[in-house]
Amino acid sequence: MLIDPVTLVVALIIASTPVLLAAIGELVVEKTGVLNLGVEGMMIVGAVTGFIVAVETGSVTLAYLAGMAGGMVLSALFAILTQVLLSNQVATGLALTLFGIGLAALLGVGYPGSTPPRVPDIFPQALQDIPIAGPILFGHSAMIYLAVMLVATVWYVLQHTRTGLILRAVGESHDAAHALGYKVIRIRILAILFGGACAGLGGAFLSVARVQNWIEGMTVGAGWIALALVVFASWKPWRVLFGAYLFGGISALQLRLQAAEVNVPVALLDSSPYVVTIIVLVLISSDRARAALNAPASLGKVFHASG
Amino acid sequence: MKLTRRVLTATALATGLVAGSAIAQDDPFTVGFIHVGSTGDMGWTFTHDQGRIALDEHFGDAVETVVAESVAEGADAERVMTQMILGGADMIVATSFGFGPAVNAVAGRFPDVYFEHATGYLREHPNVSTYDARFYEGRAVMGHIAGHMTESNIIGYIASYPIPSVIQGINSAYLHATQVNPDVEFRVIWANTWFDPAIEADAAQALIDEGADVIFQHTDSTAPHAVAQEAGAFAFGQANDMSQFAPAPRISAIVDNWGPYYIERAQAAMDGTWEQTAAWQGLSEDRILIGEISEAVPEEVRASAMALRDSIASGEYHPFTGPINQQDGTPWLAEGETPEDGPLAGMGFFVEGLTVELGN
16 A cells, blocks of 8 residues: 555654754754753653643643743753853753653653643634645644744844844854853853743643643653754754654654555664654765854853953 | 652551551561653553552551662663662562563572562572563453454554564454454554654554554553544553543553552562462453443443453453464464463464564
């Protein structure tokens, strides 16, 4: 039996969105020169706070806002530790992930098995019934479209606005930006909070819309995939979108190949999302001189105004 | 890893005190549980923790339990078990297959401590027992229901890893689905994980997109149920009843029931009658239970499924009763023949009619 491309595309879009949201937030954080390895922790806290609010209030919008707030609170902790107390970003980020997973488990006690409200589709049924284009373009909940719009916005702001220029300047050379009078620490803290909100939103989408349940440890590495995507996409927003859809697409495809009983070794299918995504993104960023230019020069470096 | 110590409050003692009052006064018998997953998974580890709670409640003050969750299989497990024993544990219950080598290594160093290892097969020291449940008996009943309930005649199966207990489950479900509906086809996806809600949901969606309208799962989360609900397909609870999805999509469940086993073993250890065993119990010992079959299932199917359950529980019928051929057509069981426990426990092939291949 052949794989139905329409359901495949629908599945890949939904499967990719949590990772996409987290990755686009992390991209902005890294563009300002901060490496926050706590994405997984922020995602899972967003997943649990979003789910709790969804169950308690019955509102999907409030749930997403709560997920963003949850991720932001955790990222604020990271911001204070790394930007004010000048702790090591790698170690702090890793600790943030461990802390987030534990905190989420604690907050979520009693919630596994609760039923969240249904996430509404935003387009009328008539549009969704259009063959092929209907389910692919109009068959989703609002967050799917917001995620794509977020990518476009991040791209536009970073590439075409003064704000973007300042953000990038802080990431390329915090000393130069500081000398020009930009508040390096303040800008970085805001970027970190934005990243936290995005990761939390990704987590909330996962628990409220995709899995529709809170289960301890449910992100199972999605945050790490988001981090990897940012690097392989060489810090370019549209490539993050492409990478996320590619990863989600191959994941969805390999499950469908198994269901359709195509004779390919399972181990190969299972590893294919990782292998294909890495190969493709390495190929498109293979011009080493240009790729190196994309990595923010001050990434992961501690800034102190007296230096 | 979280280590929590739970001491019962005085109010919970009323019923339990009778059982073990002789040693209840000063030094409670301490049982340490180590899990690979979290007790909040609503599946495998959750049901083991329910067993622990039953143990606690049964003995009251006489037994104290200690829990370590999310312990990695390997050296870390050795460290956690050693720590528990030095902290006073008299019995260790390890609830994942992969803890086997660590359990035996620690058991060699502490010959006075009793070890119970779920789904394991390594018993290198006289103080190590293994225990398992005959999940395939439950799968037979689920397969029977699935064969009746499918309209597309395509049944989806989300499998974890190609190990004997999973293979037994697929075979048993398939044999009993085709028994009532010879046109049934099984589509199996190897998720290569015990627990990943996102992948489990994707796998369920992929099976539904391929036309499946009944979904089995041998993975631990409820994610496939949420997908099935949306698509109007049916599913079965795994390890835990998952009754929040009843009456549909969850139409029945295989429920693990470890409490009585833990109570029996702790009692034996306290009495000094504990002996090394390799327990493999099923429906007849209530080690697994059939979750309530919901009203989404027609009355006569509910009745025939329960009749099947009863005939397995009474020992009258074995879910693997010949004639059964292996996938490649070689005969496995002759007419009326049933397998020995040894070869069945190591089952590594599919039965004739299944088109799935062994993963890896």
